[in-house]
Amino acid sequence: MAKLMKRKELEQHLQDLDGFSKPKILLEQYETRAHIAACMLHTIESAYGDLCQKTVLDLGCGCSVLGVGSVLLGASYVLGVDIDEEALQISNSNINQFELNEVDLLHADVKILPLILGDNKKFDTVVMNPPFGTKHNKGLDSLFLEIGLQCLSDKGVLYSLHKSSTRDYFHRKAPSWKVDARVLAELRYDLPATYKFHNKTSVDIEVDFWRFEKKN
C-alpha cells in the first residue's frame, strides 16, 4: 500500500485548486481553504483510516476541495453533490486539472438526496464543510448533518465542520441520531472578505471539527 502523503504536501496540492469566482451569498459559498482541508483530511486518514479505499460522499461539495483531497489520500470513489451548477463546473475543472478519475459529481438538492440514493446504496465516509446556517439559512448546518448520516452505511463515519457556538447543541442531538459524536479539534477558520458586507479584511471564526460514528 502506498505511503500516506504528508499533510504539507497535500496542502500544497490543494492550494492549486480554483475557488469560487463569484460566490453566492444565499448559498453561503466559501471554498474550504487548503490548510483547513489538509488538516481535516490528513487526520481522517492517518488517525482513522477512513479515506483509503473507501467510498466517500462530499456533501455540498462546492469546488470539491475535500473531494479532490480525499482521492489524493487514497479514496477509491468519491461522489460530490451540490445544488449550484457553477460550483460543479469549477469542481469539474479542478478534477480535470488533477486528472483524477475517481470523482463523480451530482447536481442535486441535498434536502432530497436520501430519496435519490437507493436504500442499500450508502457510503463508508461522508466529508463536509456545510453552510454554517447563518442569515437566511438557519438550521441548514443541522439539516446537512441529518442528511449526511442518512447516507452512511451501517459502520459509516461522518466528518464535518461547524461553528463552535453550536457545540453543545450537537452534543445534545447526538443520542437521538444514534451516533457517537466527538469534537476532534477546534480550528480557526479564516474567511477572507468574500462578500461585500464583511467589514474587515478577514474574519476568524471558531470552528469545531466533528466526527460522528453510527452506533449499531
Next chain:
Amino acid sequence: MKLLTHNILTSKCLKGVTVGYPLGIVAKEVKVNEVEFNPEFISRMIQKVDWPALCKAAENLGHLDDLPPAVVEDYENNEEFLKKAHHFLMEIEVINGDLVCPETGRKFPVTDGIPNMLANEDEV
C-alpha cells in the same frame, strides 16, 4: 457519470414514483477512461451493486456482450471477472445524455458527466 454512480441513483424523489429504479440511460456521448484496478475495492463493490441494473445500463450503452450476466461464485478470486466489473463500474463514463425515470419517463439530463437530479417544486 460512472456506472457505479448510475447504480445508486433512483427517481424516488419524484411524486408518485414507487421504486424509480433502475434509471434508463440514453447516451449521446460516452468516454472510456483508464482507472487504476483495485481488486479488494471492486470485490467489496460487487457485494453492494445491483448487478441486473448494471447489466441494463451496459445494454443501454450497447456494451452488453462484454459483461457477465450474473456475479460468478468465488468472484473474489476471479481476476478476469473482477477486471470486467472494474471496467464497467469505474471506466465507462456517460458524458452527455439523459437518465430516464422508469415509471414516469421524466428525463434527467447528464451534461459534462454530471447528472442533474434537481426536480421542480411541483414534482416532489
